[in-house]
Amino acid sequence: MVYADNAATTKMSEVAISTMTYLIKEAWGNPSSLYTHGQKAKEVLEKAREEIAGVIGAAPGEIFFTSGGSEADNQAIISAAKIGEKQGKKHIISSSFEHHAVLHTLEKLKKEGFEVTLLDVHENGLIDVTELESAIRPDTALVTIMYANNEIGTIQPIKEIGEICRKKNVIFHTDAVQAVGHVHIDVNKENIDMLSASAHKFNGPKGAGFLYVKKGIRLTNIIEGGAQERGKRAGTENTPAISAMAVALKEKYDKLDETSAYVKKMRDRIIDGLCKIPHSVLNGDRDRRLPGNVNFCFEGIEGESLLLLLDDRGIQASSGSACTSGSLDPSHVLLAIGRVHDVAHGSLRLSIDEEITEEDANYIIKNVTEVVEYLRGFSPVWRDLMNGKREFVL
Numbered sequence: 001m002v003y004a005d006n007a008a009t010t011k012m013s014e015v016a017i018s019t020m021t022y023l024i025k026e027a028w029g030n031p032s033s034l035y036t037h038g039q040k041a042k043e044v045l046e047k048a049r050e051e052i053a054g055v056i057g058a059a060p061g062e063i064f065f066t067s068g069g070s071e072a073d074n075q076a077i078i079s080a081a082k083i084g085e086k087q088g089k090k091h092i093i094s095s096s097f098e099h100h101a102v103l104h105t106l107e108k109l110k111k112e113g114f115e116v117t118l119l120d121v122h123e124n125g126l127i128d129v130t131e132l133e134s135a136i137r138p139d140t141a142l143v144t145i146m147y148a149n150n151e152i153g154t155i156q157p158i159k160e161i162g163e164i165c166r167k168k169n170v171i172f173h174t175d176a177v178q179a180v181g182h183v184h185i186d187v188n189k190e191n192i193d194m195l196s197a198s199a200h201k202f203n204g205p206k207g208a209g210f211l212y213v214k215k216g217i218r219l220t221n222i223i224e225g226g227a228q229e230r231g232k233r234a235g236t237e238n239t240p241a242i243s244a245m246a247v248a249l250k251e252k253y254d255k256l257d258e259t260s261a262y263v264k265k266m267r268d269r270i271i272d273g274l275c276k277i278p279h280s281v282l283n284g285d286r287d288r289r290l291p292g293n294v295n296f297c298f299e300g301i302e303g304e305s306l307l308l309l310l311d312d313r314g315i316q317a318s319s320g321s322a323c324t325s326g327s328l329d330p331s332h333v334l335l336a337i338g339r340v341h342d343v344a345h346g347s348l349r350l351s352i353d354e355e356i357t358e359e360d361a362n363y364i365i366k367n368v369t370e371v372v373e374y375l376r377g378f379s380p381v382w383r384d385l386m387n388g389k390r391e392f393v394l
């Protein structure tokens with residue numbers, strides 16, 4: 001079996017599993033309790049905070065634990081909106097291919113009178129920083145642009161975006177859920193004010209994540225209750241999961257240079273192989289993408305059928321994002337980079353990690369090629385394309 005859907009979720013690492021099971025047994029106390037057992041849990045929690053902060057160049061006091069990436073995105077955006085509102089600023093800039101955790105939060109804010117500008121994402125899967133600069137207005141409260149896209153893997157010019165935001169005195173948040181643990185990040189060097197991350201995207205457990213918030217930016221609670229996380233996020237902390245998140249992250253960064261070089265090599269081998277399929281296209285810039293991301297559109301087929309047949313052959317991949325599968329609408333990301341509906345329907349995302357072997361990569365190329373050809377064999381759309389009743393787009 002080849003698991004090639006790491007952008008949807010990753011398998012927990014051995015060290016994360018052993019840390020978590022150990023702590024479930026040994027540090028189950030409430031970190032807010034003053035007796036020894038509670039204090040032990042508190043220590044574990046604060047050690048995790050220090051480790052995570054260290055990895056992204058932040059201070060421990062700038063890390064807030066959340067239930068994952070979605071919560072971190074919600075809290076970051078709502079907090080920046082509230083800060084802006086107090087200063088009479090009710091304009092937010094984002095991009096058209098963000099994760100729904102961002103887009104749906106922005107929809108909610110629109111109902112509260114905020115104005116949202118969604119920047120175009122060009123065919124290469126990147127925004128244009130000069131377009132960003134000219135979109136910033138005196139009443140812009142926040143720029144929220146994802147670090148790396150979850151479908152096509154493109155990595156935005158984060159440092160430049162941050163620089164513009166600093167110059168214009170606008171808060172810059174980035175949904176870095178796909179990037180943390182996969183590329184080097186330094187929040188200070190990259191001028192990032194807020195950053196969201198999720199443990200299950202870097203071999204940590206599900207239901208744990210964090211929000212980095214630059215000192216001086218005031219968070220708004222979205223969960224009210226106890227005084228956990230310096231009063232900014234109520235709820236008894238999931239100490240074992242948080243600690244497992246920290247060890248998983250540390251392990252990723254300890255070997256990142258080595259693994260990402262290897263993963264990139266396998267990614268490029270797969271891209272080269274799949275490029276040979278006629279009437280296909282790689283989605284997103286070839287180089288400015290996550291080490292493990294491959295995303296293609298194949299004309300004349302349905303992504304869902306492709307997935308099911310690949311699953312039969314032991315390859316687990318994705319078409320569109322997990323959140324949109326089950327709906328008939330093609331991916332908003334592929335539409336955002338200009339793919340027409342028919343073509344966007346025939347998409348395949350392979351997100352690989354360092355466990356992939358060369359044989360796996362070859363197996364993927366061979367099977368995707370065969371299945372695409374097989375499906376085209378009885379596709380009415382493909383027949384029309386071949387008969388000239390329809391024009392090829394790719």
Ligand SMILES: *Cc1c(COP(=O)(O)O)cnc(C)c1O
Binds near residue numbers: 070176
């Ligand atoms: C997975 C993902 C999220 C959501 O994270 P959860 O921890 O599953 O809530 C948000 N943004 C991006 C880019 C993601 O890939």
